[in-house]
Amino acid sequence: MSRIFTLTFVVALFLQIGFSETLEPYTNLNGKVLSQNSNSPIPFANVVLLGSKFFTQTDEKGEFSLQVLETGKFTLEISHVSFLTYKEQIEIQEFTEISLNVKLIEASFEVQEILISDSLSEALNFSKPNKILSRQKILDSGAKSVTEILEEIPGVYIQKSSDGTAKLSFRGSGTERVLVLYDGENFQTASSGTDLSTLSLENLERIEIYKGNSSAQFGSGAIGGAINLVPLKKIRKNEIGTSFSAGSFSTFQNRNFVSLKGKIPTYFAFSEGFSKGDFAYTEQVGDGEFRAKRKRNERKQFSGFVSVKKEFTNEFSASVFSDIFYRDKEIPKLVAESEKLLSEEEKNFSGKIELTQKIGQKEFRLGFGSNFLSSDFSQKTNPFYDSKTETQNLFTTFNFQNKKFRIGSKFFAETQTTESKTTFSTIDVFEKRESKRKILSVFGNRKFTFSKFDIFLNGRADKVFDKGKNSSGTFYSAKIQNFYKINEALTFQFSAGKGFRLPEFSSLFLESDFQAEGNENLEPEESFDFEFGAELNFAKSGGIFNSELTFFYSKIDEIIVWRRNLYNRYSPVNDEKAFSRGFETSFSAGFFEQKLKFESSYTYNLATNETDEPNKKGKILPNRPKHQANFGFSVEQLGLRFRSKTQFVSERFETESNQDKVAVHDSGLDNYIKTDFSLSKKYEFSSWNFEVSCFLENAFDEEYANLAFSPSSGRSWRIEVEFRK
Structure with missing residues (x-):
């Protein structure tokens, strides 16, 4: 029963x-x-x-x-x-x-979460970036600057200084060997690297990251790599947004944008900010002994961006964008018990017009653009010193492409003018220098597709007109990329390339003073590098996994280094060669529809001077850490998101002697571990999206230095409120 x-x-x-x-x-x-x-x-x-x-x-x-x-x-x-x-x-x-x-x-090797845009086919069909960060990826990261989001990429080292500037280095290349491009154009001046702290994320469609020799794609200066900041071009919907943030050190920032989709799609964004900062000055405590101390400085900045696109027909369109930036900062310092208050004002304007004509599967592009940069530097105590540097770039480009190849040409002209006045008591000393450089480039890209192979060939010839004795002439660059897809989960890749880098204006033409002087006899640097690696992607038990491993090698001949000459002044010279070799690996996993994510990466890089002289051979190049590691995770539930990020950077050396006493360190800059936390909550009210975010940076108040006499900011917090409709 x-x-x-x-x-x-x-x-x-x-x-x-x-x-x-x-x-x-x-x-x-x-x-x-x-x-x-x-x-x-x-x-x-x-x-x-x-x-x-x-x-x-x-x-x-x-x-x-x-x-x-x-x-x-x-x-x-x-x-x-x-x-x-x-x-x-x-x-x-x-x-x-x-x-x-x-x-x-x-998409390309290592590409994740990419949104479609007008110029994406041009970017990906003929030249493959190592990684692309889509707009969605940028928004999901919670980063508020280009610096923040790039710090998480394997092989990337951000070199920060006491005045808040930040410059980029890939795989031990050095900051002056990585180009920062805007929509594929080189707006970087002929100086030592681009300051990433001036770059905003607000107007970006995506960030393309090219590691290794990229001269074949972008010309001089890209022998260590390049990043291409691609601005918004295609407006998908009407949208408006604003945000306000405030935090430690009297920091305040306001960001705004308007996106209008109509007959003439327009995107407009601007931001402004102010901070008393928490940077550094140096203090002498004994004969030849210095220590670094924190001291606040003030900084205010404003940036704006406008993008407009008009489609006259289905085949013909015109795009216009312009970007402006302004920053004013004051840097207090103590040198030999005498305070010197330094101030610097920067202004930057860039713009580009691009016309596109499509005929069937063929496409013609014609572009014109300009970039203007002005920097005023002032020392407000005796001896008084004022200098003003203005740099203007003008360029025009032409591209033709179809499904199989792309060819093009570019004319680039740069003029830099520097005026300075030094006052000793009642005596004024004036100096003026003007430097000019013109480059005519011809380039081509070709893609070959086989059953499981994709091969990309890039070639470029640059004719340089310069008053430097050895920096004029014709220079050739080439690169090959090979991607072999074993199956849908596993991909192998290999690339090799050669390129060059012209000396900077300051290296060639710096007027002699009691500290430094230029060298008009400098030779351009030449480089060769290769890399190979694999990427594995798979989904199992509700999780999505990604793992990457890449080995790299780079050689630079005639590498330019600064050292003291017979007159005890710092001057640039060509050394025979330098090597950089190592590997980078990363792993990420996402569970519960990506609500729970883990990300980690590690880079080993040995960058050394290999010139055949006993006091140089085997010495580690300045500011190249051997070890870097990142680990982070995020949890999202019911609109609430928590994120943690930890970064490790090993010991670095300030000079190639590897033994100089720097600040309180006997042989260089100590290693450090930095941890950041963030917490955000999203709300919806009618058609408005509302988000509140809290950030805690350097949570454990780690004392570390990025450069000599430049301790990091201490523990800081920030609260941000954002509205979107």
């Missing part, structure tokens, strides 16, 4: 469950995911209905089927590590069926 009762209960329960499920309203969401290039199916692509608990993967035929037990508006996201992420708004209704055929655009 009990057995009959038990059996009856089980059958009834089974029927009840089955009957209940049949009454549950559901929608069949199915489709097929194909490659836009080859029209072949894409297996193991991730299909996620954002904002719900439903997700799946495509099968070996690229097909997927998802039974959705909820109704409403959702965002469908389809992603694969080898393709650009696809997003579409869909509405789920009861007892309906939705069928989709989606084609994904093929």
